[in-house]
Amino acid sequence: xxxxxxxxxxxxxxxxxxxxxxxxxxxxxxxxxxxxxxxxxxxxxxxxxxxxxxxxxxxxxxxxxxxxxxxxxxxxxxxxxxxxxxxxxxxxxxxxxxxxxxxxxxxxxxxxxxxxxxxxxxxxxxxxxxxxxxxxxxxxxxxxxxxxxxxxxxxxxxxxxxxxxxxxxxxxxxxxxxxxxxxxxxxxxxxxxxxxxxxxxxxxxxxxxxxxxxxxxxxxxxxxxxxxxxxx
Amino acid sequence: xxxxxxxxxxxxxxxxxxxxxxxxxxxxxxxxxxxxxxxxxxxxxxxxxxxxxxxxxxxxxxxxxxxxxxxxxxxxxxxxxxxxxxxxxxxxxxxxxxxxxxxxxxxxxxxxxxxxxxxxxxxxxxxxxxxxxxxxxxxxxxxxxxxxxxxxxxxxxxxxxxxxxxxxxxxxxxxxxxxxxxxxxxxxxxxxxxxxxxxxxxxxxxxxxxxxxxxxxxxxxxxxxxxxxxxxxxxxxxxxxxxxxxxxxxx
Numbered sequence: 001x002x003x004x005x006x007x008x009x010x011x012x013x014x015x016x017x018x019x020x021x022x023x024x025x026x027x028x029x030x031x032x033x034x035x036x037x038x039x040x041x042x043x044x045x046x047x048x049x050x051x052x053x054x055x056x057x058x059x060x061x062x063x064x065x066x067x068x069x070x071x072x073x074x075x076x077x078x079x080x081x082x083x084x085x086x087x088x089x090x091x092x093x094x095x096x097x098x099x100x101x102x103x104x105x106x107x108x109x110x111x112x113x114x115x116x117x118x119x120x121x122x123x124x125x126x127x128x129x130x131x132x133x134x135x136x137x138x139x140x141x142x143x144x145x146x147x148x149x150x151x152x153x154x155x156x157x158x159x160x161x162x163x164x165x166x167x168x169x170x171x172x173x174x175x176x177x178x179x180x181x182x183x184x185x186x187x188x189x190x191x192x193x194x195x196x197x198x199x200x201x202x203x204x205x206x207x208x209x210x211x212x213x214x215x216x217x218x219x220x221x222x223x224x225x226x227x228x229x230x231x232x
Numbered sequence: 233x234x235x236x237x238x239x240x241x242x243x244x245x246x247x248x249x250x251x252x253x254x255x256x257x258x259x260x261x262x263x264x265x266x267x268x269x270x271x272x273x274x275x276x277x278x279x280x281x282x283x284x285x286x287x288x289x290x291x292x293x294x295x296x297x298x299x300x301x302x303x304x305x306x307x308x309x310x311x312x313x314x315x316x317x318x319x320x321x322x323x324x325x326x327x328x329x330x331x332x333x334x335x336x337x338x339x340x341x342x343x344x345x346x347x348x349x350x351x352x353x354x355x356x357x358x359x360x361x362x363x364x365x366x367x368x369x370x371x372x373x374x375x376x377x378x379x380x381x382x383x384x385x386x387x388x389x390x391x392x393x394x395x396x397x398x399x400x401x402x403x404x405x406x407x408x409x410x411x412x413x414x415x416x417x418x419x420x421x422x423x424x425x426x427x428x429x430x431x432x433x434x435x436x437x438x439x440x441x442x443x444x445x446x447x448x449x450x451x452x453x454x455x456x457x458x459x460x461x462x463x464x465x466x467x468x469x470x471x472x473x474x475x476x477x478x479x480x481x482x483x
Contacts (some may be wrong), residue, residue, distance in 0.1 A: 051328065053319045053322050053329070054337070056319055057315060057316045066344070068264075068343075068347050070264055070343045070389055071315060071340055071343050074339050074340040075315070075316070075340050078333055078336040078339075078340055081332040081333040081335075082329060085333055116265060119262070119385075120262040120385060120389075123381075124336070126382055127332050127382065
């Protein structure tokens with residue numbers, strides 16, 4: 001079993017949110033970030049800025065529809081490794097609370113749906129420690145779909161899962177694809193100790209649960225920005 | 233490269249082209265999803281060895297020989313994928329990517345060629361001549377301290393070749409051949425990123441020594457054929473042809 005950052009004795013802690021597009025996870029992690037930074041804690045929200053070189057290869061592959069399940073998986077693993085080694089590890093070594101909108105579990109779900117063997121995918125991401133806390137925002141499939149399809153009707157090829165030939169209609173393809181990803185998430189929930197949040201609740205109710213869990217799991221006082229100076 | 237006249241004559245005298253016997257095919261690990269390996273009729277022949285070991289010369293000669301015998305050929309190599317070759321070249325120039333990232337980038341390049349060139353060519357019955365394969369990629373990563381189990385899983389996507397030849401050249405000969413070709417040593421082929429020595433010549437010798445050690449370990453696992461490449465190109469090629477004729481073509 002892959003270890004968490006706390007188990008590996010990193011001074012920092014990593015909190016990740018996972019869930020379907022439209023599950024409201026980005027709103028929740030934003031509110032969590034605001035809460036932590038307004039308390040004056042050393043917090044960093046990872047924006048996932050990858051290197052130009054990796055970004056260029058990924059967008060070329062997507063634009064020209066060059067990717068197979070295997071190369072889709074590998075190029076995203078490359079991208080993740082780049083961010084992990086350049087951004088996450090240094091911040092966690094420096095003792096930050098790092099917030100991630102999606103982590104390795106997104107790849108586990110997505111690549112498995114595309115037909116890659118789950119053990120192969122997990123093996124590849126084995127270099128990355130696991131989050132100290134992973135929130136999974138569990139919403140009804142129809143609600144998530146509606147939120148996405150109402151707001152952003154132009155679906156991209158891979159985003160809609162068009163490469164899997166599920167349907168010639170991008171919207172129908174997206175529905176089937178998201179449904180299968182949800183199944184994968186639900187299957188991983190126990191295995192990876194997800195903290196499941198009922199995403200059908202009001203924003204405030206969800207945020208209350210999130211903050212309570214974070215406070216219970218992480219010694220927030222030790223992440224005060226001026227903490228290290230005080231102890232000198 | 234032009235084949236010598238007598239060799240060509242002996243080939244051209246024959247009009248009947250032998251169809252190679254089918255191989256028992258498998259992937260090293262999980263492989264590529266949705267590929268029926270039994271439908272891959274062609275043959276995959278891999279040439280491994282350091283820069284300056286004569287891989288491209290040997291491949292050019294093998295191509296002449298195979299085509300002369302009536303077999304269609306395709307050549308592949310590292311860093312030649314449509315998907316990431318350009319970016320890999322850039323990354324090497326700047327040395328800006330960390331180990332895991334660069335390793336996965338190379339794996340992406342390999343997978344792209346495997347799926348878009350190697351497998352379709354084999355399916356169509358071609359002889360695929362690969363200028364290096366996963367073993368070089370693994371050896372480079374192993375020298376840099378990457379985990380062997382992790383690499384084994386990653387490259388479990390690779391198809392087991394019909395033959396793998398490792399052109400073994402002493403480090404001293406390699407230096408000479410590199411100077412003869414480029415008048416300079418390559419940064420990566422000298423392992424300068426490892427900090428083995430600040431002097432390139434020393435670093436090259438140390439790095440090539442480490443690579444040879446890793447290849448020896450890989451040879452024990454993957455069982456490729458080691459060829460003494462300190463000899464003349466014609467001599468080496470005759471040995472390769474003999475081995476391919478008996479083990480790959482099944483004559």
